[in-house]
Amino acid sequence: MTATSTPSPKQIDSSCRLPLFTLFSGAAVWLVMSCVFGIAASMTFHKPDIFAECTVGTYGRAYPAWSHLLVYGFAIPSGLGVGLWLLARLGRVEVAKPFVISIGAKLWHAGVLVGLVGIMNGQTSGYEWFELPRYAAVILLLAFMLMAIWAFVTYSRRNEESLYPSQWFTLASLFWFPWIFSTTILLLQFFPVRGVVQSSVAWWFAGNLLNVWLTLSGLAATFYLLPKLTNRPLQSHYLALFVFWTVLIFGTWTGIPMHSPLPAWMSTLSSAAAVMMIVPMLALASVVFLTTIGAKTACGGGLLCFSKFGVLSFNLATLAAAIAACPAIARITDFTWFNHGHTTLRLYGFFAMTMFAAIYYILPKVSGVEICPRRIKGHFWVAMPGALLLAVPMIIGGIKQGLKLADMSAPFLDSTKVAMLGFRIGTLGEVLIAIGALIFLANVLLSIISHYRVIAKSAIADATAKQPTEVRL
Amino acid sequence: MKSSSTIFLAAFIALSASWAAFVLVPQIQLGRADQAKTVPAEDKYPVARAGLAAQGAEVYRSLGCVYCHSQQVGQQGVKVEVVLFDAGTNTSTTLAAIAKVNPEINKPETITGLPKEIARVADIAASDALVKAVTAVGGKVEVNVIPTGSDISRGWGKRRTVAQDYIYDSVVQPGTRRAGPDLANVGSRLADPNWQLNHLYAPKSVLKDSVMPSYRFLFEKRKIGKVASAEALKLTGDSAPAAGFEIVPTDKARQLVAYLLSLRSDAPLFESPVTPPPAPAPSTNTVAAK
Amino acid sequence: MNADPKSSCSETTEGEPTATMTPMPVWLVALMVSLLFLSAWYFDLYGGWFESKVFSPYVSVADVQRFQPKTGGIADTVARGKKLFADNCAVCHMETGVGNPANGCPPLIDSEWVKSPTATRIAMLISKGLSGPITVNGKVYNTGVMLAVGDSLPGSEAEKAEKIAAIATYVRFQFGKITVETKTAQVQAVRESIKDRTANFTEEELLKAEP
Numbered sequence: 001m002t003a004t005s006t007p008s009p010k011q012i013d014s015s016c017r018l019p020l021f022t023l024f025s026g027a028a029v030w031l032v033m034s035c036v037f038g039i040a041a042s043m044t045f046h047k048p049d050i051f052a053e054c055t056v057g058t059y060g061r062a063y064p065a066w067s068h069l070l071v072y073g074f075a076i077p078s079g080l081g082v083g084l085w086l087l088a089r090l091g092r093v094e095v096a097k098p099f100v101i102s103i104g105a106k107l108w109h110a111g112v113l114v115g116l117v118g119i120m121n122g123q124t125s126g127y128e129w130f131e132l133p134r135y136a137a138v139i140l141l142l143a144f145m146l147m148a149i150w151a152f153v154t155y156s157r158r159n160e161e162s163l164y165p166s167q168w169f170t171l172a173s174l175f176w177f178p179w180i181f182s183t184t185i186l187l188l189q190f191f192p193v194r195g196v197v198q199s200s201v202a203w204w205f206a207g208n209l210l211n212v213w214l215t216l217s218g219l220a221a222t223f224y225l226l227p228k229l230t231n232r233p234l235q236s237h238y239l240a241l242f243v244f245w246t247v248l249i250f251g252t253w254t255g256i257p258m259h260s261p262l263p264a265w266m267s268t269l270s271s272a273a274a275v276m277m278i279v280p281m282l283a284l285a286s287v288v289f290l291t292t293i294g295a296k297t298a299c300g301g302g303l304l305c306f307s308k309f310g311v312l313s314f315n316l317a318t319l320a321a322a323i324a325a326c327p328a329i330a331r332i333t334d335f336t337w338f339n340h341g342h343t344t345l346r347l348y349g350f351f352a353m354t355m356f357a358a359i360y361y362i363l364p365k366v367s368g369v370e371i372c373p374r375r376i377k378g379h380f381w382v383a384m385p386g387a388l389l390l391a392v393p394m395i396i397g398g399i400k401q402g403l404k405l406a407d408m409s410a411p412f413l414d415s416t417k418v419a420m421l422g423f424r425i426g427t428l429g430e431v432l433i434a435i436g437a438l439i440f441l442a443n444v445l446l447s448i449i450s451h452y453r454v455i456a457k458s459a460i461a462d463a464t465a466k467q468p469t470e471v472r473l
Numbered sequence: 474m475k476s477s478s479t480i481f482l483a484a485f486i487a488l489s490a491s492w493a494a495f496v497l498v499p500q501i502q503l504g505r506a507d508q509a510k511t512v513p514a515e516d517k518y519p520v521a522r523a524g525l526a527a528q529g530a531e532v533y534r535s536l537g538c539v540y541c542h543s544q545q546v547g548q549q550g551v552k553v554e555v556v557l558f559d560a561g562t563n564t565s566t567t568l569a570a571i572a573k574v575n576p577e578i579n580k581p582e583t584i585t586g587l588p589k590e591i592a593r594v595a596d597i598a599a600s601d602a603l604v605k606a607v608t609a610v611g612g613k614v615e616v617n618v619i620p621t622g623s624d625i626s627r628g629w630g631k632r633r634t635v636a637q638d639y640i641y642d643s644v645v646q647p648g649t650r651r652a653g654p655d656l657a658n659v660g661s662r663l664a665d666p667n668w669q670l671n672h673l674y675a676p677k678s679v680l681k682d683s684v685m686p687s688y689r690f691l692f693e694k695r696k697i698g699k700v701a702s703a704e705a706l707k708l709t710g711d712s713a714p715a716a717g718f719e720i721v722p723t724d725k726a727r728q729l730v731a732y733l734l735s736l737r738s739d740a741p742l743f744e745s746p747v748t749p750p751p752a753p754a755p756s757t758n759t760v761a762a763k
Numbered sequence: 764m765n766a767d768p769k770s771s772c773s774e775t776t777e778g779e780p781t782a783t784m785t786p787m788p789v790w791l792v793a794l795m796v797s798l799l800f801l802s803a804w805y806f807d808l809y810g811g812w813f814e815s816k817v818f819s820p821y822v823s824v825a826d827v828q829r830f831q832p833k834t835g836g837i838a839d840t841v842a843r844g845k846k847l848f849a850d851n852c853a854v855c856h857m858e859t860g861v862g863n864p865a866n867g868c869p870p871l872i873d874s875e876w877v878k879s880p881t882a883t884r885i886a887m888l889i890s891k892g893l894s895g896p897i898t899v900n901g902k903v904y905n906t907g908v909m910l911a912v913g914d915s916l917p918g919s920e921a922e923k924a925e926k927i928a929a930i931a932t933y934v935r936f937q938f939g940k941i942t943v944e945t946k947t948a949q950v951q952a953v954r955e956s957i958k959d960r961t962a963n964f965t966e967e968e969l970l971k972a973e974p
Contacts, residue, residue: 048676048686055690060537090779122535126644155477163476165782171477172484179488183496188644195506195640197499199647204495208488227780236785246795248483252491259547261634261647263502264819266495268810272802279795286788327809335543335651405651408626412654413682419652420684502815512831515842550820551830596829618832635818741832744816748832 006092006159013365015094016085019101019147020366021448023081024359026109028441030073031352033116035434037066042430045423056120064124064131065116070347071129071209072140073112076177077105078355079217080144083170084151085362086224090167091158097150104146111139127188127202129209134189141181148174165240169220172248173213180208196261207255207270210343211277211321214351215247218314219284221358222307226291228361229304235290243283250276254321257339258330274325281318284311302373305380306357313349313387317342320395332406337419338398345391348433353383356440363444367451371443379439386432389425397422506640511740511749518740521641522732529732532725534644536688543648544657544736546630549622551746555600558588559613570606588615617748628662629655631739632747638738653685660737667707669730670722675712691726694718840944844933847926851912852934860938867906869899877939882931884969886945886953889913889927894963908963913954924951 007015041062043050051057088095095101115136118124123133132140151174155167184205187193193201227234234240253273256266288311292304299305320342324333333339356379364370397419404415508517522530533539560567575592591614594600600616607614620632634657639645663669668679674692676683692706697719705719714720722730741747811817814824821827849858855868862870871877876884876899890913896905913927928950935941 044686045684048684050686052687052689058536058686058688060540063540064537092779124535124537126534126537126539126646128539128649160779164780168476168480171480175481175484176488179492183492187496192643193500194504195642196636196645196647197496197504198643198645199639200495200499204491208491224780227782234780234782237782238785238787239791240782242787242791245483248487252487253494256495257649258819259545261545261636261639261818262499263636263813263815264809264811264817264822265806265813266499267819268806269494272805276795276798276802279791279798282794283791286791290785331549334547335649337650337652340650406623408623412627413680413684416652416684417682498813513833513842515846548820553830597831597833598829616833618830633818633820636815743831744818744821744827746827746830746832 007094009089009365012088012092012094013085015098016088016362017366017451018098019084019095019105020081020362022102022105022109023077023084024363024444025448026105026112027074027078027081027355028437028444030069030077030109030112031437032434032441034066034069034073035430035437037062037069038430039427039434041066042423042427045420046427055122061120061122061124065119067129068115068119068131069112072115072132073109075214075217075347075351075355076144077108078359079173079214079351080147080151081105082221082355082358082362083173083217084147084154085366086166086170086220087151087155087158090160090164090224091155092160093154093158095150096153096157101147101150104143104150107146108140108143111136111143114139125189127198127205129206130184130188130202134185137181137185137189141178141185144181145178148178164224165234165237165244166220166224168241168244169216169223172244173216173220176208176213176216180205180213199260200256200262200266203255203257203260203270205255208252210346211254212247212251214346215251215280215314216244218310218351218354219243219247221354222311223287225303225307225354225357225361226288229307230292230295232291232295235287239283239287239290243280243287246276246280246283250279257334258325258327259334271325271327271330275322277318278322281315281322285315302376302380303357303361305384306353306360309380309384310350310354310357313345313353317346317350320345332402333398334402335405336398336402336415337394337422338402341391341394341398344394345387348383348387349391353387356380356383359440359444363447367447369447369450369454371447375439375443379436379443382432382439383436386429386434386436388429389432390429393422393425393429503636506637508640509637509742512743512746513741513749516740518742519638519641519738522735525728525731526735527732529728529730529735530642530644532729533732534646536729538656539646539648541650541652541685543651543655545634545647546632546655546657546738547622547624548620548633548745551618551620553594553596553600554590554617554619555592555594555603556588556615556617557591557607557612558615561607561610561612563610566610567607567612570610570612571603574603574606618746620745620747624655627654630658632741632745634738635742635745637742637744656733656736657738658736660734661739664734666730666734669733670726671706671708671712673726673729674706674720674722675708678708678710678712688726691723691729693721693723695721840929840932841936844929844931845937847930848933851916852930855909860934862904864902864904867904869897869902869904869906871934871938874899874938877934878941882928882935882945882949883953884972885931885934886913886927886950887957887964887969887972889930890954891957891960892963893965893969895965897966911963920954921947921951924954927954 040051040057041059043057044059044062051059051062055061084095084101115132118133118136119131124131125133130137152171155171184201187201188198192198223234223240250273254270254277256262256270258267258271260267288308292308299308320338323329324338324342360371360376400422401415401419404410404418405412508519510516511518571591592600592603594603597616597618604614604616622633624630625632634647638657639647672679672683672685673688675687675689676685677687694714695718697705697717701719702721705721708714708720739747741749809819809822811822811824816824817827821830855866856862856871860871862868864870869876876888876897879885888909890911892911893906893909896903898904913923916923916926918926925947928945928947931945931950935943935945
């Protein structure tokens with residue numbers, strides 16, 4: 001590869017094609033699958049005995065399958081794909097070894113499948129957000145390293161020396177994941193530490209995955225998309241970097257719940273960090289406000305809508321987490337569905353929506369085939385209410401449940417009953433998200449298929465055009 | 474490349490700080506924890522699980538029970554109460570002695586209707602003077618350290634759970650949600666294995682409003698042979714099998730129940746003080762019981 | 764579907780996004796500093812300063828210490844005696860007190876020797892040991908020799924007496940259901956009266972000492 005001349009955007013996009021097709025199509029398939037398990041899990045709240053004879057559908061299997069597929073199946077591959085494209089585009093350089101990266105992507109998806117089979121067979125690790133058995137975890141780590149190394153090589157071969165904030169976020173996310181993931185595999189699955197140190201490691205991992213990795217990867221896309229979609233410069237470089245620094249410094253300390261069998265200093269530090277996350281939240285809000293205000297672009301259910309809703313969800317989820325970190329509130333919200341509610345908002349509302357925007361933005365450039373705007377709008381108007389209907393009732397139900405739990409005179413079952421309504425509404429949200437996921441899958445697959453159809457057509461055209469000349473000769 | 478090294482250095486410093494705090498330091502502080510002595514009885518605690526119960530822990534993990542059940546007791550505060558059992562022969566002297574320490578309880582009715590709580594004090598040191606005063610005149614008092622909080626008043630435990638309770642668990646599953654009740658002390662709360670088995674098979678048969686799914690796949694429905702199995706569940710009503718059939722727990726069900734019954738974390742520890750229940754009367758049957 | 768893949772992208776009109784260099788707003792930095800200060804204050808109040816033995820709601824080791832329960836009375840002594848018994852006596856009498864009849868070790872459970880009204884005999888027995896057979900609950904055990912465990916305990920005379928008292932308290936509590944504590948002073952008096960003796964006692968001598 002001669003890096004003497006700067007490749008055109010078109011050349012860059014086509015160098016990304018193979019890895020991005022693999023990453024995005026796999027991610028879309030896993031998202032649909034995770035919705036299936038999510039719906040199965042929430043069926044338990046309507047009819048507890050529905051899976052009494054069937055191990056696979058029980059809540060204790062369907063729930064980990066849902067979270068495994070959502071995080072490892074959908075979130076990480078799509079975040080990686082978007083990050084790879086950003087590194088290539090912003091560095092004005094073709095992706096290094098796209099074929100190797102696409103092998104890494106296939107390996108990753110194979111690892112997710114192996115993990116899913118393991119979970120279904122009852123080999124769940126038993127740690128939340130780290131459900132996969134160790135043989136699957138090792139595959140995922142190798143696959144990630146394979147992709148991250150060539151993504152980094154792509155970055156280091158860049159022709160554009162000055163850095164845009166999105167590159168900071170992407171690079172840190174490439175560095176972050178292997179560290180937290182390998183530490184967790186080693187200390188939980190190969191050389192398990194003793195007693196509650198396991199919980200500490202698992203919570204540290206979950207905090208870093210959900211509050212740092214997803215944020216880094218998601219905001220990399222947001223900071224690229226907002227100026228492009230509004231056709232205005234990002235306001236400003238320093239604010240964006242301030243978000244970067246504060247997410248890194250404070251986000252990494254979150255994760256340990258207030259109520260845990262760990263010494264007081266750990267949960268105290270962690271809840272202080274959750275409150276400190278208000279700082280990057282406000283900084284992000286200012287970036288978005290200053291960048292988009294006065295922009296002539298209407299939102300109208302398009303990409304900007306996805307992106308803005310993502311930022312809004314991020315801010316709401318971060319704010320909810322910060323409020324729940326105050327000791328007086330934690331007394332009520334801990335052990336309820338409140339925390340799960342804002343985590344769901346972070347996953348579906350912030351990360352997934354931002355990724356949808358980024359993928360809908362990137363995919364037409366890479367495949368050369370536009371996606372019909374109506375299908376994108378349709379996706380937004382299903383996915384947005386879906387995310388809200390899933391997360392908000394759970395947050396409200398969690399508060400009600402917590403008030404009953406804290407009330408010493410209320411029988412325990414009351415607390416479950418008051419939360420039940422939230423779950424039942426949540427099923428509707430889950431269904432809407434599933435419909436959205438199907439539209440997303442259709443959009444991604446159609447885009448990829450039409451790319452190859454166009455190529456095939458032109459190849460046939462070429463061939464038929466050439467044949468007569470040969471005959472004539 | 475100056476910026477790239479800044480990015481990696483920043484990420485490295487930030488992550489290694491939290492790594493040190495939440496991975497390295499806990500390992501140093503708690504990773505080598507061994508059996509500790511209970512306070513004040515100095516028994517060794519905890520005891521490792523063996524046999525069925527250890528296998529049951531794997532069943533518990535594999536079924537994902539942790540997504541609905543926590544295994545940790547919370548605590549909001551602690552109180553020290555002084556209970557008067559016997560005012561002695563000369564009640565007026567006792568009353569005077571109490572009054573000297575705590576003038577507020579200088580009322581004749583203080584020493585009627587015993588035993589009853591006569592004072593709530595800030596700590597053990599404060600209770601000592603009262604104990605001394607009353608025992609000096611022949612009375613008998615007891616001092617109780619009682620953790621408080623909604624979990625404890627629900628009977629889910631006597632005290633909060635601490636790191637020491639989990640040293641023999643692997644996978645440790647303290648849980649973060651309570652769609653079902655806490656299980657940290659379910660072994661002492663619901664110690665009847667038959668209740669547990671019935672509850673797993675048909676939760677509503679033992680708890681009318683239960684929302685727990687039933688785990689029928691942990692049981693085997695079979696035709697009664699010549700003699701009904703001794704292990705068969707005693708079920709009535711809707712959950713009972715058709716005549717001529719019986720419901721027998723599988724190995725997994727028995728392991729899971731053994732594990733549940735092994736869950737108890739109420740031994741008094743230094744870091745989670747509580748007055749232990751009165752020592753059981755010494756029994757000559759200890760050998761037979763073992 | 765509609766076009767040739769190479770011409771549909773309208774990329775030529777757009778460049779990569781740019782960012783303005785507007786400086787950071789001061790209020791955000793000020794907010795961060797004040798939140799950091801609040802966090803530090805909060806940690807100082809509730810964090811227990813990295814102590815591994817401090818769990819909420821306790822805030823320091825001193826705080827935990829304030830609530831350590833004391834049982835006083837017999838329970839402490841029983842606990843101490845239990846440990847001493849395990850170290851010094853259980854090898855023959857077993858931790859459960861069933862003894863080892865095959866080797867001539869009599870049981871302690873419900874033994875009339877253990878349940879005797881005062882602890883004099885048991886203190887003598889522990890101090891100097893026993894030679895020859897002994898009758899327990901109507902059965903003769905050919906003990907051979909029980910060593911002078913008490914005399915061989917480590918420590919000064921006062922410490923020995925204290926330890927023997929603890930063992931006696933435990934044995935009488937656990938195996939004889941006697942809830943009266945054997946006091947150190949009582950053991951000291953017994954030991955004072957037999958301090959010059961080097962030989963083991965016999966059953967006869969012991970029976971004479973406390974009818």
